[in-house]
Amino acid sequence: MATAIVARDLTRRFGAEPAVDGLTLDVESGEVLALLGPNGAGKTTTIRLLNGVLRPDAGSSLVLGFDPVTQGDEVRRRSGVLTENAGLDDRLTALENLVLYARIRGMDGGVASRRGGELLERLGMSGRADQLVQGFSTGQRKRVALARALLHDPDVLFLDEPTSGLDPEATREVVHLIANLASEHGRTVLLCTHFLSEANRLSHRMAVLHRGRLQAVGRPEELGAELWRGLAVDLDLGGTADEHTLAILRTARGVLAAEPALDGARVRVDDRETIPVLVATLVAHEVKVFGTVPRPPTVEVVYFALQERRTR
Amino acid sequence: MSTSSAMRAVIVKDVTAVRRSKAIVLPMLIVPFLLLVVLPVFIGLAAKTVRSTSVVSFMQNLPHSVARPILDLPPREQLVVLVLGYLLAPLFLIVPLMLSSVLAADAFAGEKERRTLETMLLLPIADGPLFYAKVLAAFLPAMAISWVGFILYAIVANSVGWSSTHRVFVPTSLWLVVIFWVGPAVAALGLGVMVRVSARARTAQEANQLGGAVILPLIFLAVGQSAGLLLVTVPIALGIGAVIWVVAVWLVVRGGRRFTRDRIAERL
Numbered sequence: 001m002a003t004a005i006v007a008r009d010l011t012r013r014f015g016a017e018p019a020v021d022g023l024t025l026d027v028e029s030g031e032v033l034a035l036l037g038p039n040g041a042g043k044t045t046t047i048r049l050l051n052g053v054l055r056p057d058a059g060s061s062l063v064l065g066f067d068p069v070t071q072g073d074e075v076r077r078r079s080g081v082l083t084e085n086a087g088l089d090d091r092l093t094a095l096e097n098l099v100l101y102a103r104i105r106g107m108d109g110g111v112a113s114r115r116g117g118e119l120l121e122r123l124g125m126s127g128r129a130d131q132l133v134q135g136f137s138t139g140q141r142k143r144v145a146l147a148r149a150l151l152h153d154p155d156v157l158f159l160d161e162p163t164s165g166l167d168p169e170a171t172r173e174v175v176h177l178i179a180n181l182a183s184e185h186g187r188t189v190l191l192c193t194h195f196l197s198e199a200n201r202l203s204h205r206m207a208v209l210h211r212g213r214l215q216a217v218g219r220p221e222e223l224g225a226e227l228w229r230g231l232a233v234d235l236d237l238g239g240t241a242d243e244h245t246l247a248i249l250r251t252a253r254g255v256l257a258a259e260p261a262l263d264g265a266r267v268r269v270d271d272r273e274t275i276p277v278l279v280a281t282l283v284a285h286e287v288k289v290f291g292t293v294p295r296p297p298t299v300e301v302v303y304f305a306l307q308e309r310r311t312r
Numbered sequence: 313m314s315t316s317s318a319m320r321a322v323i324v325k326d327v328t329a330v331r332r333s334k335a336i337v338l339p340m341l342i343v344p345f346l347l348l349v350v351l352p353v354f355i356g357l358a359a360k361t362v363r364s365t366s367v368v369s370f371m372q373n374l375p376h377s378v379a380r381p382i383l384d385l386p387p388r389e390q391l392v393v394l395v396l397g398y399l400l401a402p403l404f405l406i407v408p409l410m411l412s413s414v415l416a417a418d419a420f421a422g423e424k425e426r427r428t429l430e431t432m433l434l435l436p437i438a439d440g441p442l443f444y445a446k447v448l449a450a451f452l453p454a455m456a457i458s459w460v461g462f463i464l465y466a467i468v469a470n471s472v473g474w475s476s477t478h479r480v481f482v483p484t485s486l487w488l489v490v491i492f493w494v495g496p497a498v499a500a501l502g503l504g505v506m507v508r509v510s511a512r513a514r515t516a517q518e519a520n521q522l523g524g525a526v527i528l529p530l531i532f533l534a535v536g537q538s539a540g541l542l543l544v545t546v547p548i549a550l551g552i553g554a555v556i557w558v559v560a561v562w563l564v565v566r567g568g569r570r571f572t573r574d575r576i577a578e579r580l
Binding site: 088104132 | 573
């Protein structure tokens with residue numbers, strides 16, 4: 001798998017304050033990487049650096065093999081960016097906001113209009129295609145801006161808060177669309193979001209920024225393994241585990257910890273192989289086991305654990 | 313995709329957006345209409361009703377080369393031709409200056425205000441072509457409206473003066489220099505000033521206010537010197553135009569050098 005985005009020691013300061021500080025990151029082609037962090041972490045600056053809108057003070061980057069500093073137009077020709085504020089011109093209609101910008105990209109007006117219409121329809125905005133954007137809600141603007149980011153069929157997508165301001169139905173449609181873009185169309189997506197469940201659903205890996213520095217990058221389970229030993233497993237025992245059952249669990253081979261839960265117990269085991277052995281042990285002690293659910297660490301759990309570790 | 317096609321597309325986008333804004337379009341049509349249609353009708357009619365005996369004594373104080381084209385005319389034509397053919401020519405300069413300033417403020421500070429500037433910066437068009445496309449998006453409509461306004465002015469002036477002159481006396485050679493040489497230079501000057509001002513302003517209104525501090529004195533100078541410009545012969549008008557062009561081009565080129573994505577994005 002080729003690498004779509006490469007950043008090496010990428011640094012950009014505003015005054016004395018570093019907005020992005022020594023960022024080293026690889027994003028593979030077709031991968032969805034969630035770039036997470038609180039406000040001011042450097043996510044938007046990273047997108048601007050990778051699109052050649054800002055120049056780095058130090059370090060370098062490549063997007064699809066092009067250097068954003070010297071080959072910015074080549075990068076921008078192949079990338080689609082959804083900015084945090086939709087960036088639509090209120091004086092133009094939804095379709096004009098797509099077509100007029102597509103023509104600056106070199107697209108034929110007719111092709112842009114047809115494809116723009118299809119995308120607006122897919123995003124539930126076809127009824128408003130010919131209306132001025134002025135008066136559109138945040139969610140409607142976001143959908144039009146997303147259509148614009150996709151119009152020229154980019155290889156790399158930079159999405160800054162794609163679902164903020166959307167209602168649940170539109171959120172589901174947008175999340176579905178982004179998932180499809182990566183899985184079916186093989187597009188690389190750099191997703192900046194505050195919605196961690198959305199990041200969990202969409203991304204293959206997560207990168208956490210704090211004050212411009214990369215705190216962690218990897219798959220949630222990899223990062224989870226660095227934070228905690230073993231794998232969390234929920235045991236459905238038909239009711240909260242009693243002390244006797246907990247004692248069995250805690251002394252079983254491969255179990256690192258066991259806590260009571262509403263339907264049974266949550267245990268932390270060495271690895272997946274321990275689970276059937278544990279079930280057999282419980283059954284041997286005449287404890288009924290209705291089900292076991294491994295709970296690999298989610299983006300949300302890992303993110304907050306990282307934040308907690310940082311503040312400790 | 314050639315750079316010129318991308319620039320054309322930027323101009324189309326900017327002009328399409330401006331055409332939808334009543335706050336910009338109305339003053340852009342009303343001010344030229346008042347200056348180039350209504351004002352000459354009233355002044356021309358007033359000039360026809362006034363006895364022109366004082367024109368001769370006034371003109372005799374002027375250099376011979378300037379006064380002769382007026383004094384050579386039959387007395388009944390002198391005042392009408394003096395007012396409509398010469399006196400209003402410098403006033404015309406207000407039109408391209410105002411139009412280009414308003415359009416430039418909208419194209420640069422306005423994009424910032426509407427938060428659409430970053431969208432432009434994310435397009436595959438280099439800094440220079442993007443800047444000059446936006447400059448042209450302000451300059452071309454400003455000149456188009458000015459020239460259409462002048463055609464209307466010529467129709468009005470010749471119609472109003474017809475009963476006295478029985479001939480087409482506008483445009484004079486001085487008018488042609490003003491329209492095709494000094495006018496575009498003044499429009500470029502307004503642009504150059506507004507480009508500089510817009511880099512600091514956060515809204516188009518703020519840019520207009522800041523730019524007004526520079527442009528208004530120029531307007532007053534133009535109005536105040538209307539009579540004085542009568543002293544200008546065609547070669548001097550060409551010279552004045554050349555000086556304005558030099559300053560305007562310097563301002564615009566300097567503005568273009570400072571128009572870089574990095575510098576703009578730093579302030580977003």
